[in-house]
Amino acid sequence: MEKIYQGKTKDVYRLGDHQILLQFKDDVTGENGVFDPGANTVxxxxxxxxxxxLKMTTYFFEVLNRLGIPTHFVSSDIDKVQMIVKEAQVLGKGLEVICRYRAVGSFLRRYAAYCEEGQPLDSFVEVTIKDDERGDPVISEDALAMLGILTTENYQVLKSLTQKICGVVKDELAKKGLELYDIKLEFGYDKADNTLLLIDEISGGNMRVYKDGTYIPPLELEKLFLS
Structure with missing residues (x-):
């Protein structure tokens, strides 16, 4: 296999025939030894x-695929900690799309003058540029279009897909008495047919989930959710 990218939480290999292998790692994002799904460093x-x-990602991608929501998921091997996906072209040089249901994390830090911690939000969607050097800045719909990163039409598709996907994840978690506060997704274009689809992963490492007001760490979340 050809190794084409070494990421923070997974390594990427090209398999051919528009397929990619993702090797999941035990590194998670955060700062000063504290996990933070919104951080841009390990x-x-x-x-x-x-x-x-990978276990949580496989669960959610299988649910989404059954619902006909476009994703890059093909198959996974839990024992090898690997996932095979469709090859996709990232948006611009990489975007992250966050859907927020409560005011926590960077949203709270930015807008604390106008909201309280944990304040309900209505499936609020924001987009950030993957740029470690500049701290992954938030970018608006207008800027995305003006800079040639994403057309206004595709932004609306992206926003609609994000809210639909996150609604599914939120409902699935709620079945176990778990509340989704926010989640970070990534999208790309399928290199085979240029369809906009969900890529990367859906796991405890890119979401904040609480139970009865208490934050649940990623590994504990997987055990609670998949038990």
């Missing part, structure tokens, strides 16, 4: 985090 290594992330 903050710590948690034994079993890769396997845990």
């Amino acid at each position: 903050g710590l290594t948690i034994a079993g985090a890769g396997r845990s992330g």
Whole structure:
């Protein structure tokens, strides 16, 4: 296999025939040894985090595929901590799309003068540029269009897909008494047919989930959710 990218939480290999292999790692994002799904650096290594992330990712992608929602998921091997996906072209040089149901994390830090911690939000969608050097800045719909990163039409598709996907994830978590506060997704264009689809992963490593007002760490979340 040809290794084409070494990421923070997974390594990427080309398989051919428009397919990619993702090797999940035990590194998670955060700062000063504290996990933070919105951070742009690896903050710590948690034994079993890769396997845990893949198990949850597989569960959610299988649900989304059954619902006919476009994703890059093809198959996974939990024992090898690997996932095979469709090859996709990232949006611009990489975007992250966050859907927020409560005011926490960077949203709270930015807008604390106007909201309280944990304040309900109505499926609020925001987009950030993947740019470690500049701290992954938030970018507006107008700027995305003016800079040639994403057309206004495709932004609306992106926003609609995000809210639909996150609604499914939120409902699935709620079945176990878990509340989704926010989640970070990534999208790309299928290199085979240029369809906009969900890529990367859906796991405890890119969401904040609470139970009865208490934050649930990623590995504990997987155990609670998949038990």
